[in-house]
Amino acid sequence: MHSNQVTAPARTAVVGLVGNPNSGKSSLFNLLTGLRQRIGNFPGVTVEKKSGKLKLAEIRTPVGTMDGEIAEDVRGVREVEIIDFPGAYSCYPTSLDERLVVQELTNPAGDLYPDAIVYVADVTKLDKHLLLFTQLRDLDLPMVLVLNMADLIEETGLKVDVERLSSRLRVPVVPVSARQGTGVDELKEVIADLLRNPEAYRPEEPFYEPGTRARDVLSELRRVLPARNNYHALLLAHHASWLKHIPEKTRHLVQESRVKHGFHSLRAQVEETMERYDTFEPIVRDTVRRGTNQSSLTDKVDNVLTHQIFGPLIFVVIMVFLFQALFAWSAWPMDGIEWIFESLGTGVRAILGPGWLTDLLVDGVIAGLGGVLVFIPQIAILFFFIALLEEVGYLARAAYMFDSIMQRFGLNGRSVVALISGHACAIPAIMSTRTIANWKERLLTILVTPLTSCSARIPVYVILISFAVPDVSWGPFGAQGLAFTGLYFLGITAAMLSALAFKLVLKSPERSFLMLELPEYRSPVWRNVGVTVWQKVKTFIVEAGKIILLISVVLWGLSTYGPPGAMDAARTQVQSQVETQGLDDDQAADLLASEQLEASFAGHIGKAIEPAIRPLGYDWKIGIALFSSFAAREVFVGTMAIIYSIGSTDDELRIQDRMAEEINPRTGEPVYNQATAWSLLVFYVFAMMCMATTAVTKRETGGWKWPIIQFTFMTVLAYVSAMVVYQVLS
Structure with missing residues (x-):
């Protein structure tokens, strides 16, 4: 018996998940990879990189017979690497996160350059999410468009002609609900086909052609720029000053050519953006119909939660509840963990008997680790609440609601997200400031974020509060729990006053603007909450x-x-x-x-x-x-x-x-x-x-x-x- 077999290439295929912030991209990533994830940093920067493995079924195609047996040509991709890129609005970045996306997707020689792009868009906001899609499409990347939040199509009265949309955009379109897990099998099939036959998914013509002045620059620079096509060269020309993969000599040539041909980068970006909207908005109007009797629950809730007076009060109540729960709910599991380590120490001492090794294990290793790991329940509860607030869409409201207040202290509405995240850990909170475009506001946020009480302080607080405050309670509220909450608010107050002091010292001519898309209120995806808690607790341990x-x-x-x-x-x-x-x-x-x-x-x-x-x-x-x-x-x-x-x-x-x-x-x-x-x-x-x-x-x-x-x-x-x-x- 014989068979002809062509094996898959040795290199693991890379699929990039790209989309706007709040498009549900991370929810889809969690659904595709589960716990098969790795958390690290993108090369050369401290932005967190999420990558994971996705297993795809092999695709077997009959190619003929030999000795009466059917031979198969195996071209399927058994396992691919999924990279969850930071959210971005366009290829003209206003934050460091967006810069990273442009950096990686314009560098074909880079290790993270994807073999295919899964572009995730919120189907209820498709007209806002297609700008970046058309830009990446013009980079000659094989793509599939995922219409996420498909479970809301009927609920919001939407009617989407998927086949017509796919035909007009010239890419496969797959409706998916990352919340309910629907459409995922279809998406995996499309990804496998995309990787097996990428040439079939390349664009026939671009959505946008550079103008006359740009073409003059590009015709000169295409000889020195490592560009795949005209639009790739255009992005390199726009961003050569900061793209790391552009040689220093080439940077000077780009700058000289731009001056020579009168190429004005900002004006060209605006013209391109307007032209792209003129191109894809008619496509959306032609393929997506909105219901006439929509009543937005989100708007009604926002009238209360973002109210000028009630909004901040509700926020304070939520924070008090969070920290009170952090102190009160963890008592039993902490007692259980403490008992486990006590029993372990006693058992080791009984088994090994007296000696320096016993003392090292019991007094050094077990006592040291047990004294900290006993606080895992509180850390898990903290990350649970932060993930929950993020899932339902409340953290974005907090940023919007406190933007004007933050400005008075020299910060930005996005600083609220960093300060809240700092209660979990200051390290990712400081990394999250990359979404703040203004240098001074970003610097002030970085400097004061460690003043917010992170999860590492929890063990210290719990031990010392028992000596500082008597164990008395009034109904559901305890004196020690309120003191615990007070320490968190003391840290926040110190952060704000420190920012104000730095604001008076540091001077910057830049003006600040907050551009933020408020997601719809939705019930949390418990899978995402669970994965977040698991990853953060595991990382902490x-x-x-x-x-x-x-x-x-x-x-x-x-x-x-x-x-x-x-x-x-x-x-x-x-x-x-x-x-x-x-x-x-x-x-x-x-x-x-x-x-x-x-x-x-x-x-x-x-x-x-x-x-x-x-x-x-x-x-x-x-x-x-x-x-x-x-x-x-x-x-x-x-x-x-x-x-x-x-x-x-x-x-x-x-x-x-x-x-x-x-x-x-x-x-x-x-x-x-x-x-x-x-x-x-x-x-x-x-x-x-x-x-x-x-x-x-x-x-x-x-x-x-x-x-x-x-x-x-x-x-x-x-x-x-x-x-x-x-x-x-x-």
């Missing part, structure tokens, strides 16, 4: 876990060992005190642990910085935690767990209980009294304790100047504020 594990092991070593002779001297001193004071075994163990910790390397570090932090109410043990926290805030709790578990054999993971037992030897009062707890809380609200955030700020601002300014002003603000709070309360 992996990224924070690596830092915590490393620092936990180092701290255990620093806390267990000391300078030559110091630990022996501590043991001798403890033996003398035990005999003199007649202490029992438990008291002797606690005293030995305390004296050895003070004699250890960690103790020496804490003692060295204690004079500087004593005005804030902190002792040398807190100093160790502060020192280690500058790598990442969440390390504070892990450090506390290690410091207070060294040498102890009972309840080693009950951090709060051990901290509550700490007594200040100078005053005889608890170390973690109300004044110290509030001082620490304020310090952690304001302090810049995240090296990863500093690195991202450096990447986004292009140098070390602004990260140094950011770190300095936040640290000084934290120190002074914490000192004032402690001195007043004590």
Whole structure:
């Protein structure tokens, strides 16, 4: 038996998902890839790149017979890589996200240049979403048009002639509902066919032809520009000054040619945009009919949620509910995780017996990780609410609603999205500022976003609030939950006032405008919410876990060992005190642990910085935690767990209980009294304790100047504020 077989090429085919913001592109990406996703950065920039694998059925075509058997020509693509490009409105970018799209789609030699484009458009707003489509079509890219939100066609009274639309636009058109999962199988078939036979999906003629002046420039530049066609060359001519794949020598040639032929880039962009609208709007009118009796629920809801008075009040209520739930709903799962780690530590100690390896695993690794991972429920709840607000379309309203207020503080309506996202993590929040076109507003947003309380602060807040606020409640509201909410609003207030201060110092002639498309209110796609929560929690565990594990092991070593002779001297001193004071075994163990910790390397570090932090109410043990926290805030709790578990054999993971037992030897009062707890809380609200955030700020601002300014002003603000709070309360 024989068969003729042609194998698929070795290179994994790349399919780009492109579309306007709020087109449902990311929902479709989640539907196509599920959990087969990777989160990284686009090459050379800090914009988050989502890519995933899509499995397509093989396409087998009979090609004849041999020895009575049917031979098959296998040309199907078994697995392709899907790249979810940032949302963009056109090939003439007004934000860094849009620039990235143009950068990648005009670089045929790049690793991310797609073999095909799946262009996602909201079917209810097709007349607004086809500008970028026609531009990419003219780049000679094989494309398929996805009419997303197909479930709303009947609901909104739309009538879409899909076949006629496909014929007029000269591309396959597939109605899809990413919410309901309909049309996905048809889309996969079209993608497979598109990759198998791309020549059949190339345009016969362009939607737009450059004008006379542009043609003069292009005829001269086509000899030096790596362009596939006239429109590709036109985009290179427009954007040569910043496109990374254009050689420096070619940039000068482009500029000289533009001046020579009187080519005015902005005027040419406007003329092209108007001409394109004149081309595709008649197509939309011819193929899409809107119902005559539409009543927009979105407009009715917006009358309340974006109201000048009620809107901000509702926003505050939503935020209070969010943070109250964050504190109250997570109690049971946190207790369960704490019990798991306690049992794990006890089991390891029972199995391995006494020894340095047991101490390392239990007091270092398990205590450090357990002290932080116990807060996963709260982190998951936070990301759940942020994803939910994004899904229903509320975050875009918040940006629109607060734009005028943000302008007074030197920020932008889009800054609201960054500040809210900062409550999850400052790193992607700072990256999201790429949608802010104005340089000054973007810079101010980057500088103040770390003041919003991120998820890494949650473990610190939960531990310290128990010492700062009594556990009392009034109905569904608890004093500790309200204090938790207050810390978040304190961070927001500090961010706004800091932005105002920077606004007065930094001067910029640029005027700011907010261009934002408000999506329709829709019920959330729970699949998207679940995928978001899973990805963010997984990233937190992996990224924070690596830092915590490393620092936990180092701290255990620093806390267990000391300078030559110091630990022996501590043991001798403890033996003398035990005999003199007649202490029992438990008291002797606690005293030995305390004296050895003070004699250890960690103790020496804490003692060295204690004079500087004593005005804030902190002792040398807190100093160790502060020192280690500058790598990442969440390390504070892990450090506390290690410091207070060294040498102890009972309840080693009950951090709060051990901290509550700490007594200040100078005053005889608890170390973690109300004044110290509030001082620490304020310090952690304001302090810049995240090296990863500093690195991202450096990447986004292009140098070390602004990260140094950011770190300095936040640290000084934290120190002074914490000192004032402690001195007043004590």
